[in-house]
Amino acid sequence: MSAITDLSAAELAAAIAAGRAGAEEAAKAYLAVIEQREGQIGAFNEVLADRALDEARAIDRRRAAGEPLGPLAGVPVAIKDNLCTAYGRTTCSSRMLENFQAPYTATAVGKLQDAGAVIIGKTNMDEFAMGSSTENSGFGPTRNPWDVSRVPGGSSGGSAAAVAAGMCPAALGSDTGGSIRQPAALCGVVGLKPTYGRVSRYGLVAYGSSLDQIGPLTHDVTDCALLTRVIAGYDRADSTSIPQDVPDYLAAIEKPIAGLRVGLPKEFFSQALDSEIRQAVLAAGEAIKAAGARIVEVSLPTSRVDSDGDGKLSSFAVACYYIVASAEASSNLARYDGVHYGYRTPAKVDDIVDLYCRSRAEGLGAEVKRRIMLGAYTLSSGYYDAYYLKALKVRRLIKNDFDRAFQSCDLLLCPTTPTTAFKLGEKTADPLTMYLADVYTLSVNLAGLPGLSVPAAISAAGLPIGMQLIGPVFSEGRLLQVARAYETATGITRLKPPQ
Amino acid sequence: MSKNVDEALVRHIGVLARVELTDPEVESHAAQLGAILEYFDKLNELPTDGVEPMVHAMELSNVLADDTPEPSLTSEQALQNAPARDGDYFKVPKVIGESQ
Numbered sequence: 001m002s003a004i005t006d007l008s009a010a011e012l013a014a015a016i017a018a019g020r021a022g023a024e025e026a027a028k029a030y031l032a033v034i035e036q037r038e039g040q041i042g043a044f045n046e047v048l049a050d051r052a053l054d055e056a057r058a059i060d061r062r063r064a065a066g067e068p069l070g071p072l073a074g075v076p077v078a079i080k081d082n083l084c085t086a087y088g089r090t091t092c093s094s095r096m097l098e099n100f101q102a103p104y105t106a107t108a109v110g111k112l113q114d115a116g117a118v119i120i121g122k123t124n125m126d127e128f129a130m131g132s133s134t135e136n137s138g139f140g141p142t143r144n145p146w147d148v149s150r151v152p153g154g155s156s157g158g159s160a161a162a163v164a165a166g167m168c169p170a171a172l173g174s175d176t177g178g179s180i181r182q183p184a185a186l187c188g189v190v191g192l193k194p195t196y197g198r199v200s201r202y203g204l205v206a207y208g209s210s211l212d213q214i215g216p217l218t219h220d221v222t223d224c225a226l227l228t229r230v231i232a233g234y235d236r237a238d239s240t241s242i243p244q245d246v247p248d249y250l251a252a253i254e255k256p257i258a259g260l261r262v263g264l265p266k267e268f269f270s271q272a273l274d275s276e277i278r279q280a281v282l283a284a285g286e287a288i289k290a291a292g293a294r295i296v297e298v299s300l301p302t303s304r305v306d307s308d309g310d311g312k313l314s315s316f317a318v319a320c321y322y323i324v325a326s327a328e329a330s331s332n333l334a335r336y337d338g339v340h341y342g343y344r345t346p347a348k349v350d351d352i353v354d355l356y357c358r359s360r361a362e363g364l365g366a367e368v369k370r371r372i373m374l375g376a377y378t379l380s381s382g383y384y385d386a387y388y389l390k391a392l393k394v395r396r397l398i399k400n401d402f403d404r405a406f407q408s409c410d411l412l413l414c415p416t417t418p419t420t421a422f423k424l425g426e427k428t429a430d431p432l433t434m435y436l437a438d439v440y441t442l443s444v445n446l447a448g449l450p451g452l453s454v455p456a457a458i459s460a461a462g463l464p465i466g467m468q469l470i471g472p473v474f475s476e477g478r479l480l481q482v483a484r485a486y487e488t489a490t491g492i493t494r495l496k497p498p499q
Numbered sequence: 500m501s502k503n504v505d506e507a508l509v510r511h512i513g514v515l516a517r518v519e520l521t522d523p524e525v526e527s528h529a530a531q532l533g534a535i536l537e538y539f540d541k542l543n544e545l546p547t548d549g550v551e552p553m554v555h556a557m558e559l560s561n562v563l564a565d566d567t568p569e570p571s572l573t574s575e576q577a578l579q580n581a582p583a584r585d586g587d588y589f590k591v592p593k594v595i596g597e598s599q
Binding site for chain 1: 509512513514515516517518519520524528531532534535536538539541542543544545547550551552553554555556557559562564572576577579580581582583589591592593594
C-alpha cells in the first residue's frame with residue numbers, strides 16, 4: 001500500500017501544500033483502500049469517488065497556480081450520513097430517507113470544504129443515530145476492523161471503522177449520548193464530543209436537540225485538534241451555537257501539563273467496570289501523573305454506575321438520558337410523515353392519519369419506533385411529571401455533580417466504555433443492555449460538556465481500550481493537551497488493526 | 500418482572516406516535532417498554548424536591564436575529580424530495596370528506 005495513506009491528516013495537508021504529494025494521488029490512494037476493505041467492513045453508505053477526485057484535482061490546480069490553500073487542503077474526510085450534503089444522499093441509514101437529497105450542506109461540512117478537505121463519502125450509522133453498535137442501520141451493519149465478528153460501536157460506527165481501517169485519515173460523527181466517543185474507543189481512534197454549542201448543528205439531522213453535537217474522529221490527537229479548530233465556531237444558522245472565539249487548539253496541545261489536576265470519578269471505577277479496562281485507565285492516570293499532572297479523587301454520585309450480582313449495570317444517568325433523548329426524538333422525528341420528504345407507503349390509505357401511521361411503520365426501524373413511542377409516552381398527559389419532568393431535574397443534579405467536581409480538578413479521567421468491542425448480535429435482543437454501552441459517556445451530553453476518547457491500551461484479546469477525558473465547558477484545548485501528553489509519553493497513537 | 504404495559508396501552512402509544520403496529524410488534528413492545536419504564540422508575544430513588552428542571556445544556560435565552568429578509572430555499576428545492584406533488588404543492592390523500 002502506498003505510503004501516502006500512512007500520513008496523518010496534518011502531515012498529508014502539509015505534504016500537499018509543499019508539493020511533496022498530490023491531492024489527486026491521495027484521493028486515489030484512499031479510494032483504493034476503500035475498494036479493498038469496504039466489502040469486509042461496510043463503513044460507507046455512499047462513496048463519492050467521482051466528486052472526490054474532481055475536488056482533489058481542483059486542489060492540485062489551485063496549488064499549481066500558487067493560490068492559498070486551507071489547513072485541510074487535499075485531505076479526504078468521511079462524513080456521517082446524518083450530516084446534510086448538497087451532493088449525494090443523506091439517509092441517516094434509514095429506509096425513510098433512502099433517496100433523500102439534501103438541498104443544502106451542513107455548516108460543519110461546509111467548513112471542512114472551505115478548509116480544502118475532500119469529502120470522500122457518507123458513512124453508515126445506527127438509524128437516526130439511535131444505537132451503540134451500528135447494527136440498527138437500515139442498510140446492514142458495519143464491522144470492527146480489529147475483529148470483523150465484532151461491532152465498531154455506534155452510532156458513528158461507520159466513521160470510526162473507516163478511520164480505523166485506513167479508508168480515510170479523518171471523519172465526522174455526531175454524539176448524542178456517546179456516539180462519537182464509544183465507537184472511537186471500540187475502534188482504537190481518537191474521537192471528540194465538543195461542548196454543546198461549540199460546533200454548529202445546522203444541517204445535522206436532529207435526534208436529541210439539547211444533546212447532539214458534531215465532532216471529529218481521527219488517528220491522533222493533533223488531527224483531532226486540527227479538525228476541531230476547523231469545524232468549531234458560532235453560526236447564525238444555529239441559534240444554540242455559542243458566540244465565542246475558537247482557540248488555537250494546535251498550539252494548546254503542545255503545552256506542558258505540569259500542575260493540571262486530573263480527577264478520577266470514583267463511581268466510574270466500581271465493580272461494574274471490566275477489570276482490564278479499569279487497569280488500563282488507572283495506568284493511563286499514572287502515565288499522566290508522571291508527565292506532571294496531579295491525580296485527585298472526585299465524586300459524581302448521580303452518574304454512579306452499579307452492577308447487580310449478574311453483572312448487569314444500572315445508572316440513574318442512563319434512565320435520565322433515555323427519557324430526555326426519547327422525548328426529544330419523538331418530537332424531532334414527527335417530521336417524517338410521508339408528506340414533505342422521505343418514504344411514503346405505496347398502500348392505499350383511508351385518510352391522512354393512516355398515511356402517517358403506515359409510512360412511519362414501513363419506513364422506520366424497530367429501535368427508532370421504540371424511542372419515538374417511549375418519548376410519546378413519557379410526554380403524554382398524566383406521565384409528563386413522573387418521567388420527563390423528573391428526568392430534567394435529575395439532569396440538573398448530574399450537571400451539579402460535574403460543577404462540584406471541577407472545583408477540585410481541571411478535568412476528569414475515566415473509561416469510555418464498560419467493555420471492549422462486543423460481538424455482532426450480542427446485545428440486539430435486549431434494548432436495555434445496548435443502552436448500557438453508553439453508561440460512561442451520556443452524562444457528558446446531559447451536562448453539555450466536552451468529552452474526548454483516546455486509545456489507552458490494547459487488551460489481551462487484541463482489542464482497543466479507550467479512555468475518556470471530560471472537562472468544563474469550552475475546555476476542549478485542555479482535554480486535547482492532556483491526551484497529547486499521554487500520546488507522547490506512551491507512544492500509544494495511530495493504532496493499526498492487524499490485517 | 501416488569502412494569503405492567505399491556506397491549507392496549509402499546510396500541511394507544513402507537514396512535515400517539517403515529518406508528519401502525521402489527522400484532523407481533525404490539526406483543527414485543529409491551530414486554531420491552533415495560534422493562535424500560537421499570538428502569539426509568541429507578542429515578543424515584545433520587546430526591547428532587549426544589550430542583551430546577553434543566554431543559555438545555557447551555558442556558559441561552561432570547562437569541563434574536565435582525566428582522567431582515569434573506570434568501571431561503573426555493574419552492575423547487577423544498578419540493579424536490581416530496582413523495583407526491585401537484586405543481587407547487589405537496590400532494591396528500593383526501594383529508595376532508597367521506598370518512599367520519
